Amino acid sequence: AQSVTQPDIHITVSEGASLELRCNYSYGATPYLFWYVQSPGQGLQLLLKYFSGDTLVQGIKGFEAEFKRSQSSFNLRKPSVHWSDAAEYFCAVGPYSGNTPLVFGKGTRLSVIA
Amino acid sequence: EAGVTQFPSHSVIEKGQTVTLRCDPISGHDNLYWYRRVMGKEIKFLLHFVKESKQDESGMPNNRFLAERTGGTYSTLKVQPAELEDSGVYFCASSQDPRTSGLYNEQFFGPGTRLTVL
Numbered sequence: 001a002q003s004v005t006q007p008d009i010h011i012t013v014s015e016g017a018s019l020e021l022r023c024n025y026s027y028g029a030t031p032y033l034f035w036y037v038q039s040p041g042q043g044l045q046l047l048l049k050y051f052s053g054d055t056l057v058q059g060i061k062g063f064e065a066e067f068k069r070s071q072s073s074f075n076l077r078k079p080s081v082h083w084s085d086a087a088e089y090f091c092a093v094g095p096y097s098g099n100t101p102l103v104f105g106k107g108t109r110l111s112v113i114a
Numbered sequence: 115e116a117g118v119t120q121f122p123s124h125s126v127i128e129k130g131q132t133v134t135l136r137c138d139p140i141s142g143h144d145n146l147y148w149y150r151r152v153m154g155k156e157i158k159f160l161l162h163f164v165k166e167s168k169q170d171e172s173g174m175p176n177n178r179f180l181a182e183r184t185g186g187t188y189s190t191l192k193v194q195p196a197e198l199e200d201s202g203v204y205f206c207a208s209s210q211d212p213r214t215s216g217l218y219n220e221q222f223f224g225p226g227t228r229l230t231v232l
Contacts, residue, residue: 004156036223043118044157044205044223090157099145099169099209101159102221 002027004091006105013081014113021076021108023091032094033074034102035065039087047089050074061085086112116140118224120206126230132194135227139188139208145169146189147209147221148181152202160204163189196231203228 003026013019025031032051036044048059055067065076074091088109092102119138127133139146148160160179161171165186174181178197183189193200203226209219 041225043225044207046220046222049220092157099162099164099219101147101149101162101170101173102157103159104149104157106154106156 002031002093002103004093004103004105006089006091006108008108009106010109010111012111012113015083016080019076019078019081019085019110021089021091021110023074023076023105024072025074025091025093026072027093033065033067034092034094035059035063035074035076036090036092036104037061037087038090038107044090047076081110081112083112083114086110118206118208118222120204120224120227122227123225124228124230126232127196128232129198130195132192133196133229135191135193135204135229137189137191137206137208137224139206140222142210143208143222144186144211145209145219145221146183147207148189148191149205149207150202151205151226152199155202157205160191193229196229198231201229201231 005024034049035047038044047063048057050057050067057065063078067074088107090107091105094102121136144165146163149157151157159173162169163183166183180192205226206224207221209221
């Protein structure tokens, strides 16, 4: 069965520090991979997605993620965190089919301190 | 263009009462999804509409949950009677038909409805 693991429930980083949020997936075929962010009071916003091709994917707000097939990972990174990045981050996987639902991880809450 | 909207944003009800959640997808999006996040757990799929038809309702937890999408526009999710374990955040998402815009369509999410059952 498809599954997504985000091992870190809560991470705190200092503003300006680098960030890496971990995501591992279990899927029988080549997956589509996504990172979503939910800020307080907001819906889930797509940060970036990986379908195929270059394994380093650039997203919005300065985020990037790297797909590593050998490790079944799709970790999210940002070189310098801003206070406005404090939010909850969700990794998700979707199969190669246009309308099927997403499978999400449990999310990682990011706190940013001065 | 307006995004996916959900109403209400919060609902607090007593166990045994009925609650109806509403989702308005992005105009023109044939696909509509309901997901739920119970506290501390992952966001889980409930069901998927294509226009007014239920394409997949494998994630619906039990028959206390009833989803409709009359006319293929907005959707409602009714919980009757509500139980304590129904508490959580209910998300709605919509996407276009991939036949018109590509193999995969991004699902656009609404802000969610936070349901608390006391």
